[in-house]
Amino acid sequence: MTHELIPTQTGLTLxxxxxxxxxxxxxxxxxxxKGISQMSDDELWEWWLSLDDEWRFLFLRxxxxxxxxxDDDWYFDENFDYQVGFDWFDKELTFVYVKAIQNLTRLxxxxxxxxxxxxxxxxxxxxELNLWxxxxxxxxxxxxxxxxxSLDLHHxExxxxxxxxxxxxxxSLDLHHxxxxxxxxxxxxxxxxELNLWxxxxxxxxxxxxxxxxxELNLWxxxxxxxxxxxxxxxxxSLxxxxxxxxxxxxxxxxxxxxSLGxxxxxxxxxxxxxxxxxxxxxxSLxxxxxxxxxxxxxxxxxxxxSLYLQYTxxxxxxxxxxxxxxxSLDLxxxxxxxxxxxxxxxxxxKLYLLxxxxxxxxxxxxxxxxxGLxLWxxxxxxxxxxxxxxxxxxxxSLxxxxxxxxxxxxxxxxxxxxSLAxxxxxxxxxxxxxxxxxxxxxxxxxxxxxxxxxxxxxxxxxxCKIIF
Numbered sequence: 371m372t373h374e375l376i377p378t379q380t381g382l383t384l385x386x387x388x389x390x391x392x393x394x395x396x397x398x399x400x401x402x403x404k405g406i407s408q409m410s411d412d413e414l415w416e417w418w419l420s421l422d423d424e425w426r427f428l429f430l431r432x433x434x435x436x437x438x439x440x441d442d443d444w445y446f447d448e449n450f451d452y453q454v455g456f457d458w459f460d461k462e463l464t465f466v467y468v469k470a471i472q473n474l475t476r477l478x479x480x481x482x483x484x485x486x487x488x489x490x491x492x493x494x495x496x497x498e499l500n501l502w503x504x505x506x507x508x509x510x511x512x513x514x515x516x517x518x519x520s521l522d523l524h525h526x527e528x529x530x531x532x533x534x535x536x537x538x539x540x541x542s543l544d545l546h547h548x549x550x551x552x553x554x555x556x557x558x559x560x561x562x563x564e565l566n567l568w569x570x571x572x573x574x575x576x577x578x579x580x581x582x583x584x585x586e587l588n589l590w591x592x593x594x595x596x597x598x599x600x601x602x603x604x605x606x607x608s609l610x611x612x613x614x615x616x617x618x619x620x621x622x623x624x625x626x627x628x629x630s631l632g633x634x635x636x637x638x639x640x641x642x643x644x645x646x647x648x649x650x651x652x653x654x655s656l657x658x659x660x661x662x663x664x665x666x667x668x669x670x671x672x673x674x675x676x677s678l679y680l681q682y683t684x685x686x687x688x689x690x691x692x693x694x695x696x697x698x699s700l701d702l703x704x705x706x707x708x709x710x711x712x713x714x715x716x717x718x719x720x721k722l723y724l725l726x727x728x729x730x731x732x733x734x735x736x737x738x739x740x741x742x743g744l745x746l747w748x749x750x751x752x753x754x755x756x757x758x759x760x761x762x763x764x765x766x767x768s769l770x771x772x773x774x775x776x777x778x779x780x781x782x783x784x785x786x787x788x789x790s791l792a793x794x795x796x797x798x799x800x801x802x803x804x805x806x807x808x809x810x811x812x813x814x815x816x817x818x819x820x821x822x823x824x825x826x827x828x829x830x831x832x833x834x835c836k837i838i839f
Contacts, residue, residue, distance in 0.1 A: 479504070487511055501526070502544070509533055523548070524566070531555055545570070546588065553577055567592065568610070575599055589614065590632065597621055612636070612657065620646050632657040634679065644668055658683065659701070666690050680705070681723070688712055702727065703745075710734050724749065725770070739763055747772035747792065754781050771796065772814070779803055794818065794838070805831040815839045 476498040477490075484504040490496075491511045498520040499512075506526040512518075513533045521537065522544040529549045534540070535558050543559065546568035553567065557577045564586040572592040578584070579599045586608040587600075594614040600606075601621040609625065610632035617640045619633065628650050633641055634657045641661040647653075648668045656672065659681040666680065670690045678694065681703035688702065692712045700716065701723040710724065714734040721743045722735075729749040735741075742765045751774040767787055773795040782791070783803045791807065794816040801815065801824055813835050815825065825839045 490515070512537065534559065556581065578603065600625070610657075616640055617642075619644070622646055623649060626650060626652060628653055630655040633661070634658060635660040647672070654696075659703075669694065691716070698740075713738070720765070725772075739765070741766050743768040745770040746774070749774055751776060754779065782807070801825075801828055804828055808832065810835040813837045 474493055475495055477493065477496055478500040480500060481503040484501065484506060487501065487506060487509070488511045490499075491514050494514055495517060496515050497517050499515065499518055500520075500522040502522050503525040506523065507528060509523065509528060509531070510533050512521070513536050516536055517539060518537050519539050520542040521534075521540060522542075524544045524546040526548055528545065529551070531545065531550055531553070532555050534543075535555045538558055539561060540559050541561050542564040543556075543562060544564075544566040546566045548570055550567070550570040551572060553572055553575070554577050556562070556565075557580050560580055561583060562581050563583050565581065565584055566586075566588040568588045568590040570592055572589070573594060575589065575594055575597070576599050578587075579602050582602060583605060584603050585605050587603065587606060588608075588610040590610045591613040594611070595616060597611065597616055597619065598621045600609070601624055604624055605627060606625050607627050608630040609622075609628055610630075612632045612634040614636055616633070616636045619641060622628075622631070623646045626649055629652050631647075631650065631653055632655075641658070642663060644658065644663055644666070645668050647656075648671055651671055652674060653672050654674050655677040656669075656675055657679040659679050661683055663680070663683045664685065666685060666688070667690045669675070669678075670693055673693055674696060675694050676696050677699040678691075678697055679701045681701045683705060685702070685705040686707060688707055688710070689712050691697075691700075692715050695715055696718060697716050698718050699721040700713075700719055701721075703723050704726040707724070707727040708729060710729055710732070711734045713719075713722070714737045717737055718740060719738050720740050722738065722741060723743075723745045725745045726748040729746070730751060730753075732746065732751060732754070735744070741763060744766060745768075747770050751771065754771065754776055755778075763785065764787055766785055768790040769782075769785065769788055770790075770792040772792045776793070776796040776798060779793065779798055779801070780803050782788075783806055786807060787809055788807050789809050790812045791804075791810060792814040794814045796818055798815070798818040799820060801820055804810070804813065805828060810832055811834065813828075813832070815837060816839055820839065822839075825837060829835070829837055
């Protein structure tokens with residue numbers, strides 16, 4: 371069982387009821403039961419479990435009274451049972467403890483079933499508050515917490531955020547995965563540098579014009595069409611606009627400080643023209659998947675890119691990638707690419723995804739000696755003899771050649787560091803070469819004309835490998 375205890379006198383993290391019990395027991399130790407003070411957290415917990423319910427009740431009540439201002443109408447049920455009362459503790463007893471600690475500056479109440487946070491009203495010294503993954507709807511009590519600089523409320527059930535108008539000291543605000551539509555209240559929060567509104571129901575973002583100090587902004591999965599307001603946010607270094615209804619991205623032209631930009635999956639594949647990105651030469655990560663982009667020539671200027679995601683567009687010509695020699699991860703899944711010769715220059719690649727294209731010739735891959743993961747499934751590859759020359763690919767641990775037209779796999783003999791190999795849905799009969807790949811942990815051979823007896827033989831040779839046939 372894990373415990374998350376108080377790290378300092380001004381910070382508190384409570385995820386589990388056992389945390390509270392350990393805290394109160396340590397308070398008892400300070401007043402008279404000295405033996406407890408010598409126990410580790412785990413020993414303290416084991417001691418607690420050794421007590422019957424009556425003793426647990428008495429110790430817990432006394433410990434709380436040492437630290438808390440317990441209301442007259444607060445009491446423990448004399449028939450309290452720890453196992454039955456666990457969830458009840460998380461939602462109620464935790465707050466009795468919190469109520470007493472007026473000097474807290476950081477409070478984490480994570481992954482519980484909290485609904486009512488009214489007890490936090492007096493914790494006016496808080497600068498950091500994390501309440502993510504609860505069941506909170508009403509956050510009106512937060513109006514008093516004007517010293518907050520960081521607030522995380524993600525994964526709750528919040529609709530109304532008007533109370534946040536008073537929290538003008540906030541620099542970081544996370545509201546992702548709620549039910550928010552109106553964000554006009556954010557106009558006052560001009561000190562914000564980080565704002566996460568992912569997965570809400572927002573359409574109008576005009577209020578963001580005032581937030582010129584923003585460096586990180588996440589608007590993924592909303593209903594946004596117009597992003598012209600973003601032209602003012604020239605301090606942005608990270609911007610995520612995926613899964614919206616955006617067509618026009620011309621307002622991004624001046625955001626030259628961006629290092630990370632996400633524009634994937636705009637509904638109905640809306641984005642077609644990406645020429646506006648030409649000046650964003652500081653980009654290191656660019657996500658453009660699931661759009662209608664055909665011309666990627668603008669990318670020739672983005673030589674600082676290390677991660678590029680262009681899957682599920684309509685790309686045929688990838689010659690513009692020739693200069694992107696800093697790329698370490700490249701995803702070109704589900705396009706119409708035939709010629710990959712340009713990839714020979716990208717020798718820093720560690721992850722390469724070319725699945726579901728029209729590739730036949732993979733000889734360009736011979737130079738990519740830093741690859742650890744290579745996915746080529748669902749192409750038109752017959753000849754993999756080039757792989758025989760890849761003896762320098764000592765980092766290659768994962769290779770996927772699913773659904774091609776491969777018959778001869780003798781070229782795989784040298785890839786002895788492979789731990790995962792997918793060859794299903796080809797035309798392979800002879801698998802004897804695979805016996806030399808002793809590091810294999812997962813091997814997929816389904817939908818090939820292989821003799822079942824050969825599979826049994828191979829399983830004996832590779833006892834630590836899970837073979838799917």
